[in-house]
Amino acid sequence: MTQTGVDHVPNPNTRPEAGGFDSADWWRQAVVYQIYPRSFHDADGDGLGDLRGVTEKADYLKDLGIDAVWLSPFYPSQLADGGYDVDDYRDVDPRLGSLDDFDAMVHALHGRRIKVVVDIVPNHSSNLHRWFREAVAAGPGSLERDRYIFRDGRGESGELPPSDWQSVFGGPAWTRVTEPDGAPGQWYMHIFASEQPDWNWDNPDVHQEFLDTIRFWADRGVDGFRIDVAHALAKDLGEELVDSHALPNEFEEFGTHPFWDRDEVHDIYAEWRRAFNEYDPPRTAVAEAWVHPDRLARYASPDGLGQAFSFDLLEVPFTAENFRRAITKNLDEARRSGASSTWVLSNHDVVRHPTRYGLDLDTLLERLEERPLTPSGGTDLSVAAKQWLLLGSPEDLLDRDRGLRRARAAELLVLALPGSAYIYQGSELGLYEVVEIDDDQRQDPSFFRNPGKDQGRDGCRVPLPWERTAQDFGFGGPAHLPQPEWFAGHAADAELSDPGSTLNMYRSALAARREMQAAEELEWGPLNGGDVVHIVRPDGWESITNFGSDPLELPEGGVVVVSSQPLQSSLLPPETTVWLRHRTGGR
Ligand code: GLC
Helix, strand or coil: CCCCCCCCCCCCCCCCCCCCCCCCCCCCCCEEEEECHHHCCCCCCCCCCCHHHHHHCHHHHHHHCCCEEEECCCCCCCCCCCCCCCCCCCCCCCCCCCHHHHHHHHHHHHHCCCEEEEEECCCECCCCCHHHHHHHHHCCCCCCHHHECEECCECCCCCECCCCCECCCCCECEEEEECCCCCEEEEEECCCCCCCCEECCCCHHHHHHHHHHHHHHHHCCCCEEEECCCCCCCCCCCCCCCCCCCCCCCCCCCCCCCCCCCCCHHHHHHHHHHHHCCCCCCCEEEECCCCCHHHHHHHHCCCCCCCECCCHHHHCCCCHHHHHHHHHHHHHHHHHHCCCCEEECCCCCCCCHHHHCCECHHHHHHHCCCCCECCCCCECHHHHHHHHHHCCCCHHHECHHHHHHHHHHHHHHHHCCCCEEEEECCHHHCCCCCCCCCHHHCCCHHHHCCCCCCCCCHHHCCCCCCCCCCHHHHCCCCCCCCCCHHHHHHCHHHHHCCCCCHHHHHHHHHHHHCCCCCCCCCEECCCCECCEEEEECCCCCEEEEECCCCCEECCCCEEEEEECCCCCCCEECCCEEEEEEECCCCC
């Protein structure tokens, strides 16, 4: 049997018409690679990744075999929240480049048949946005203030916040401003950091600002948009603010929370959809919406954003049952909404999955005071992993080899599924969460606003290692978060020359995926059940994952296309996925 490679020479141009680069449906089965720009590649050497850095790596992305990139924000920003605090929605942060650099990047990516998705952050701007500065300067009751959410404080002289709401990052969700006359003044609301004032979506200027922004980027050739905290925009705060509308999301009474997941939010997306559809092909969008599963379909509907992230696989531990349940649920949801399903194992907000999967969960849960739960009542691995960071990342609870083995098996399974797969930068290198960051090197507001309660998200945002022996591992400038020694073994050049590397597994899998027929459905194979997830695609391709601890006898007659671990015989090792194709069947 083969090692972790393909047994055929794939032709990158044989993508089936439906779903290919030139089709309006390109997004339905796309593999989308998330770039966190300031940590991807630094072309100008200032220590922050930039857009020219992306352009320089366009061939790497093409050779990886992805269909699209999604860029996290690259707009002018003081980086109070990694760029999710936007000063100007229609420009590029000068440290990351210029609009010309953006155009050159789009040209380079499109020339390699890679689509471009950008992040839109519509719940809040930054406090340096021109309109927020104008709002503070204009004073209470002004038209300028109405674009944001200002309220008088409580207490004799307004010295208490208008309500007891806490921000997602910790601390009050209200910050007081100083009025133009120098007196302590009104308070503004911010679900996230105080540098991120929430927009008032009842104000028509705000609607126009975002329509203009969407058209601005669509006119520049952007193919799609990722919508940040899509479930928070519409708010009904009432005249009297009610205390203790606590975060996080409350699921009991759908649509009644003052700001999470209100029905009116879909009016905004219907408006955007009309703008997306002005283009040929229509621009696409994907919602980041942390809502009850029953509520997700509306965000993904074709009258709305068209697709929504499913975050199940960020949360669940590595078991066959968990994956089966998530697959069934996501395919059902996609059927209901008319979108395609989405698969996400990592992003810039969570502990990287090779680390999550390497944790000794039973012992970790024993050490935690409270068991973190998912909405369905299972263990939330993502929260557990954050707790592990808080405990000081005890190495005795982490088995790195096991974590990477499982991560590879999970990714290969996900890439065999119908729908689109989102891959976070560095996953293809098998990067673990970086835990070697001193407190004084941290950047994430969730760390600073939650002392002792949150280690923050910096560990998955460390600049990528490109070259094993180069300064800063070839990042291009002094890395703005410390790169650990072990990055050497994960550098792209080192992995490229190792046939068994994670990078080569991804490249083989993505090349093979181009040979698959586009499909939105699957069947469970005969081995499915217990510790085994066995899927059969309509074209006859099969993916078998052995979640158990004993080797599994593979069915006869299949040709191994790619596997997440080397196969020595006809046995599938524990915690391994294999793709099989039949000599006569299928295509
Ligand atoms: C989203 C982003 C996250 C950011 C937050 C506020 O959840 O993914 O990185 O901090 O929104 O914009």
